Amino acid sequence: MKTPPSLLSLTIDSAVLNLSNISDLSPIPAHILLDLLLRILKAGKLTEKVLRLFIATGKDEVLSLVQALNIQHIFTPVLPTNKVKVLLAFEKHFAETKQDFSLLDNLYSAAQKMSQVNIIDNEVDIVIGALHSDMTSFMNAWRPVFSRFHLIIIKDPDLQEELQIPEGFNIDVYTKSDIDRLVGSSTSVLFSGYSCRYFGFLISRKKYVVCVDDDCIPAKDNTGNSVDAVAQHIVNLKTPATPFFFNTLYDPFCKGADFVRGYPFSLRSGVDCALSCGLCLNLADLDAPTQALKPEQRNLRYVDAVLTVPLRTMMPVSGINIAFNREAVGPALVPALRLVGEGKLRWETVEDIWCGMCVKVICDHLGLGVKSGLPYVWRTERGNAIESLKKEWKGVKLMEDIFPFFQSVSLPQSATTAEDCVIEMAKTVKEQLGKVDPMFSEAAEAMEEWIKLWKLVGSGQSS
Template identity: 50%
Template sequence: MAQLLSPPLKDDLDIVIPTIRNLDFLEMWRPFFQPYHLIIVQDGDPTKKIRVPEGFDYELYNRNDVNRVLGPKANCISFKDSACRCFGFLVSKKKYIFTIDDDCFVAKDPSGKEINALAQHIENLLAPSTPFFFNTLYDPFREGADFVRGYPFSLREGVPTAISHGLWLNIPDYDAPTQLVKPRERNTRYVDAVMAIPKGTLFPMCGMNLAFDRELIGPAMYFGLMGDGQPIGRYDDMWAGWCAKVICDHLKLGVKTGLPYIWHSKASNPFVNLKKEYKGIYWQEDIIPFFQNVVLPKECTTVQKCYIELSKQVKEKLGPLDPYFQKLGDAMLTWIEAWEDINSPAKTAPSQANGAKKDESSTKQK
């Protein structure tokens, strides 16, 4: 009898899901997700009971748990915004993270086959990236591809891949003004390609279908201060993407985008989105040039050092734009302090571990 293969990275990857509702969407993902451990971050009212389908291995954290685990540092975790997912990144003990939104379902490729998005992300992360010279056949490490004529042999080894950014069929990831002028537009284009984003090029990262190497870039995957009590929302994943990309460029790490696709099922309300986004729409005209011109000193040899330096520059150069950026810069530092506290080899964070077990068992009993 042939031996069944274990799912790839089964013991090395956590799936992080932010939610405010019952996770019935997991039924569709069961064939792909069930072997893996889930970290569910419940946003909003912590007294609301979230139902998780039977058979999944998971931890469920709510706002009370965030406050208990982080204490005074809990104010760096956003409330009433999907940015709360980064708490899951913080408490995970795995090398890799895959994060997905609860309105995302299994997509099909042009042949009608269901797409195992997690498997494709793993493939992306385990293969090198080539950010320093563009290969016109896109990812040279995919089956059936290679480096084209003229590609420098000295660069063909590539660099480690830190981030895999997936895409979406059906509902596009548009901002509110574009939603308003294209309310019925749907993405039906399936582009069978993965590419390394070149060094020095920023991109708008979407958190609904995203994987990363937590050991390589985890401390930079902070989704900022968004949502309740903040003047901005819906820029959480983009902020993390801009920060992470400049740090990846500095540390010679790769970022890939393209496959895999998921099916994005629900269009959010464009008028609600506009209220959340409108300051960001103005601010991004200053934020993006800031990131395009960021220079990290050579002394910044770790992600944490890079991020601390970046927080200082955010306060210095974006602070005059609005007091929010002073607050955000402080939160970035608090995030790094929390990261090092929770993930210090000398500290096992027993309160966090015990609380997670308690939450898991009590949830499964209900």
């Protein structure tokens, strides 16, 4: 006589069939989760979304099984350049007509870069500047995304209250005492307010750094699913950028897009992407004058697109939602230009705008790419834009001098690293902008001091 299935076994079978209705697995005991995961694998129903649910539980037994089975997040954007039949047809044509194979080589190069985007957990640091003491709701909202990565949280030195951080994350928290011990007597580089996140950039040892402000939560896409901002940032950084020739169908390395007719094949392999700039839903990153005039305006349009910012085109990078290749351009993300009395709202800061202009010029000089668009985050920050305008107004006026400078600045060919570029740019800032306003001379000094700190911390002599 066949033994009837147990109630637990029937429940697990039902869970396998109703995965789309499950949003949280953390209350389930570990031994049951292991059985459920194995049955999902056997049934062939393991997807990215389901895997994130298991990882978000934070249970060691589950994470060990995922690691033992070598289960990883794999993204495979769709491109004709990774279609073997198309490549073989090109190869046959070139061989028959005895034409140059260089164009085909570029197709192969693009296909190879796009065949798989493998997100390796230990390549990524999440850096968060904590300007608010209670981080419980923020961390819990991001748990499905952040729980698999190492997090660096920098407490704003001006914040007096103790941080409240829920358990279940791999976190290192740094406070004012840590900053003072590492930076020492430096007065040029300040890590207060939003600039505290730059300390995380300084001490990270990972290839990729993702930074999200603590007033943002995951956004929803057009289908209602939560956006994995970290995954999208890494896809942007691990797929080529195309700054030398604008593709009118968005990023050709995104799913559903490709190179348009007339795009030179010799440029289709692109260049390495060093900076990924995400956008905000709800409260867009507007300046104080615009927000004061349009207090009720909200950005609710989710545009499913990524663009490479063209060569020698300037952009005001927002530190709210960014990621970068630290090995390639880490030193170029520098906290330098600060307004007098710079505040605790994004309307009252310009340090990330200056930083973004610096890194874009340096990327152009080094032959690296910058992308803008996806991923989105949902931004909830509030404040009085009119009051903030009093602090930001000087920054608004300074932009009229900053933009022409960055548009025309030229770095010497001898500058072959990001560190070299920052030093050369600091010299030019001092020479050309220092006479306009003393604030620029202070920014140049901060840029030079930043590179000294970067080299010192990198050498391990600061510990």
